[in-house]
Amino acid sequence: MGSVEINPEEALQIEVGMSSAMITMLESVGLNLDEAWLVSLEQKLEETNWEPWRTDHASIFRVPHHIRDDDAKLYDPKVVSLGPYHRDVDRLLPMNRLKWHSLKKFLSRSTGYALVDYLRLIKVSERRARSAYADDLASIDSNDFVQMMLLDGCFVVETILLWKIGASGLEAVQNPIASSSWILPMVARDMLMLENQLPFFLLQHLFELTFPRHQLDYAKCAVEFFAACTEMDLELPSDGAVKGGFCHLLHLFHSCITPRKDAAEAKSRTKCFSRANKSQTTRVKSIPNATRLSEAGVKFQRKRTRNVLDITFHNGKMEIPQLAVNGHFNTLFRNLIAFEQGYKCASLHVITSYASLMDCIIDTPEDVTLLQKGDIIVSGLGDNQNVALLFNKLCSGVSIDDGDGDLASVFEEANRHYNRKWNQFLAILRRDYFGNPWAAIALMAAILLFVLTSTQTVFSVLAYVRPPGNQPN
Structure with a gap:
């Protein structure tokens, strides 16, 4: 037997008919509702209204x-x-x-x-x-x-x-x-x-x-x-x-x-990068940490600016304003992030995006050390493990959308640089060979042996092709 196709309108009519039949069936078996309960529910619905005097977004609220x-x-x-x-x-x-x-x-x-x-x-x-x-x-x-x-x-x-x-x-x-x-x-x-x-x-x-x-x-x-x-x-x-x-x-x-200088240019660049990568992904949520980026040739440099959020990435160089991580930093940024999460009019979650980016860059104490060498992080917390843990928990429980923020281009450019095959090859060399002096020595010895062997092979081939007795006068 062939299947029977039912269009959406017929399906809706059947569903409505079934619902009416169900109600009629329930009434026929004598299922009565508590009238007082029904009246109380109707009264509750009547009293449920938005507060007419509250016409603006509340800006002071409890942290979720x-x-x-x-x-x-x-x-x-x-x-x-x-x-x-x-x-x-x-x-x-x-x-x-x-x-x-x-x-x-x-x-x-x-x-x-x-x-x-x-x-x-x-x-x-x-x-x-x-x-x-x-x-x-x-x-x-x-x-x-x-x-x-x-x-x-x-x-x-x-x-x-x-x-x-x-x-x-x-x-x-x-x-x-x-x-x-x-x-x-x-x-x-x-x-x-x-x-x-x-x-x-x-x-x-x-x-x-x-x-x-x-x-x-x-x-x-x-x-x-x-x-x-x-x-x-x-x-x-x-x-x-x-x-x-x-x-x-x-x-x-x-x-x-909140970044204000060159805001129009940053927004334009963000839209450009988003359009260019729309076919691949609409949201860039992560980048490698500072150590891995450094292995891939990224240079970290302190940016001389008054705006702590003004991070840029260009031609393999990430510029980050200096940040003093002291006893009040965690409390301040957590409350700023909570404000952005709850207040719709806060500008584009810029603090949240900044915290998300720094959380990606700073994953281990070695990442903190790398940024300290670049005079980017000045820590008053002592142990670099504590600094790394602080950044790793900044966005705990937070809704993050880095796709349209001011730092979207930094995420995209850093990932594009890291994913280039030559940069990945350099990263492997630095991590697996040049990170250990003995491995580096072994690699250099292998290269030298390869060069010597290749040279000997070339001379052997030349000697075979043109023996000494056949040299021209």
């Missing part, structure tokens, strides 16, 4: 468990809580007293506004501030939320001003941030925690009311503060639209290290 569980301590503040997520942690409560001192000093700077004016300012912006947080903060009533924003915001502003202007009198003695050398870097570290952020617009408003004539620029002061505390060369974006669009301090920091 699949990222946090790898090393939770990298995402938890150590000294001070800012915002709602860690406000009740016992070990952070002692700093709350200092927040009141910061508020009092902040109010003393303002000649035209009193406490009530600042409370009203935050009250007016409360909905916008709440919408910056991904979590439902309904458990925090309006007055508590406004008080928290004012206390925490004044603490952040005053901490930066304390670093810039200094302290005097009793404050210089009793304020732990001013009197202890270790607390300020820890506070700066906590101020760059994703879960410890405050809406940037509130900080900006507080600062501008205190300095109405723009004697100081808050964003610029914050960048200088973090540059000093992290030992990184930061540059505030010059674009006014970007400058006014920071979500929080972590976003400001992210914007300062």
